[in-house]
Amino acid sequence: MEPYPHPIDADDFRVFPRGLDGKARSRHHAEYAGWHRNACWNGRRFDRFPEYIVRAQSLADVAHSIDFARRHGLSVSVRGRGHSYAGCFLRDTGLLLDLSALDRIEVDASANAVAVEPGASARRLSQALAPHGLAFPTGHGGDVGLGGFLLGGGLGINARAWGGMSAFNLRAIDLIGADGRLLHADTERNADLFWAARGGGPGLFFAVVKFYLDCRPLPACITGGTWRARPERLGELLEAVERADPDPSLQVMIAVAADGDGLQAILSTTAFADSPARAQALHRALASRLPPGLAEPLDQDQPTDFETIYAQTEAMLVSRRYRTDNVLTDRGADAAQILIAHLPKRPSPATMPLLIWRGEPRLPDAAFCARGRWFVSTYAQWDAERDDDANRRWLKALYDELAGIASGAYINEFDLEERSDQIERCFAPAQWARLCELRRRYDPDGVFHDARIGHGHGHG
Ligand SMILES: Cc1cc2nc3c(=O)[nH]c(=O)nc-3n(C[C@H](O)[C@H](O)[C@H](O)COP(=O)(O)OP(=O)(O)OC[C@H]3O[C@@H](n4cnc5c(N)ncnc54)[C@H](O)[C@@H]3O)c2cc1C
Structure with a gap:
């Protein structure tokens, strides 16, 4: 990792989007205002403006954006489907990495399993599973993104019978960390990161690009x-x-x-x-x-x-x-x-x-x-x-x-x-201390924004 971020100049930003399958807009671009306005699930607007918004279309886009942000000292926030009530992915400064277009769902009915990208919605997941006689404890709102829902723990449909919290139906994740590398994490490999992904909430120190889920039999x-x-x-x-x-x-x-x-x-x-x-x-x-x-x-x-x-x-x-x-x-x-x-x-x-x-x-x-x-x-x-x-x-x-x-x-x-x-009220002291320690270890330069959005008020 480079020790000193390079200040960004206009040329850097002209080159950066050419390496993307998706698109990027800076605050000065005519389309930025529309992208910002549509970021929140209900059209609510917030007075928090990232320097850049990237709409990723591929894993390469995610890695490329994180690399670009790290090299230029821009903190990254991640958006799934934008259902955070507080619009917590909208931060002043930095780069907003929008993963909503990564929404593939691959059902493996023989293994009672499904692999889901973070932009997939609760409704689409249930629709994909039902023909196989399978179900998953999604959130109760059909359009809610699986990404943010699972990373916060996820209080899902039929939660008590199906694992307590939906994140406990996770088998594994694929993630891209602060160094731009793609990693697989489960209880054996990169177990610290898997531990954090099961409930660490918004503002984690990596972007999850795939969730591997255990499914449940669809109740008759x-x-x-x-x-x-x-x-x-x-x-x-x-x-x-x-x-x-x-x-x-x-x-x-x-x-x-x-x-x-x-x-x-x-x-x-x-x-x-x-x-x-x-x-x-x-x-x-x-x-x-x-x-x-x-x-x-x-x-x-x-x-x-x-x-x-x-x-x-x-x-x-x-x-x-x-x-x-x-x-x-x-x-x-x-x-x-x-x-x-x-x-x-x-x-x-x-x-x-x-x-x-x-x-x-x-x-x-x-x-x-x-x-x-x-x-x-x-x-x-x-x-x-x-x-x-x-x-x-x-x-x-x-x-x-x-x-x-x-x-x-x-x-x-x-x-x-x-x-x-x-925020620490949402965790027991030992879990909160471990989350903070893992953030220091895996993201020492603060490439990812944490969840402290401050006291900005939205306007509609
Ligand atoms: C109508 C409605 C119904 C809801 N119902 C339920 C419910 O039944 N049960 C429940 O538990 N919750 C529910 N919620 C809350 C919901 O779980 C959260 O708002 C959750 O954040 C939504 O996920 P999202 O992907 O749309 O999040 P976003 O708003 O896109 O993201 C929120 C934060 O999650 C993090 N994040 C999202 N995706 C990733 C990723 N791939 N990698 C790293 N970080 C990521 C980021 O820090 C981001 O800032 C509901 C919300 C709404 C608006």
Whole structure:
């Protein structure tokens, strides 16, 4: 590695794109503004402007871009499909390496395995696997990129039955590191890098160009059920779910949503089973353990599938501007009390908390280590830029209080705009120390940006 980066001049940048299969644009190029505007999944714009954006078309482009950035002292940020709520791949200065065009999916049905490039979406992966009778615990939004999702850990569909976190279904990865070299990493080879890739989150010190995943048998029968409860009984509902100890193949989520001028708690359960009878039994086992009168049944045993789950998630995100934060906690009833105290003051009625029952997954040794039986995330959403600050302050106040009962936080839905200086809350101390040490070892010159995006505010 060269010890001193050369300052960039116009000639360097004229030569660099000629070596690419894809395209590159500097801040001075007429197309840059459009590329920047389209970088975020929902068109939200941020006041963070990389010097260059490279749309890679090949592995050679990834290596060439990293080499170019290293030689000129430009820090690299990586984009998958741009679903980071905080737009964390947009940084001031440096080179944004957009991998969204690397989206090939190669199914090896005989080995129950699939190799996926980072720009592939959840929906396309499920569509590729289904004809082979296979499935993968993708995220709940169909367009979410596999890259960022897996590197943060990935809280996927049917997570409890399928490995706890989706990253634990990784067999191996191919990556390009700060020195521009292509490496294969698994539990044996380059094991440190594989350890970091399973949950290290955004801002890692390498670009993953391929994920090798273990698949699961596609359940023959997936059914959903919904119940409604009064908001003041949210805590009781959480305690009842916890006491019922649902089977891992029953996904349990509780949303707190607007109901006219008030609120309602909506419990939804999804059974992943090999027969309708088994699916029904999974729902009934929970229903029979809810105290009478606590929750009113709405729909029961509704056939569903991955596509319906994606569409339902997408339908919940109705606004133009978003912010999200979360905690993991063992204190469900306390979390409920805090949520119910804050929610009436939320600036936007579309804002919605979601609580997911995780139980106590047994996690292998990896960067992902956040624990807590309940995942308590809130999706703040609104439309007008003038409401940004009110929503930011409301979400911050809510999660400052929830932090007091947290046992962890999930990096992929952590409010990186507000809490870049608190990222270590998403890791146990030993995992955080190891991540920092690996970054120093594998990227001593800081070729890759880390995840601390600071306090810049987006504008729409
Ligand atoms: C509508 C919606 C639904 C969601 N649902 C879920 C869900 O059900 N479960 C869940 O866990 N999360 C969910 N998320 C959060 C999601 O996991 C993260 O936003 C994730 O970062 C998205 O992946 P991406 O590739 O689009 O990320 P991007 O926004 O493109 O990238 C985010 C960061 O990830 C890193 N990164 C991405 N790809 C690579 C790579 N190949 N190599 C190195 N670093 C890389 C980079 O640091 C990058 O800055 C959801 C988000 C949205 C917007």
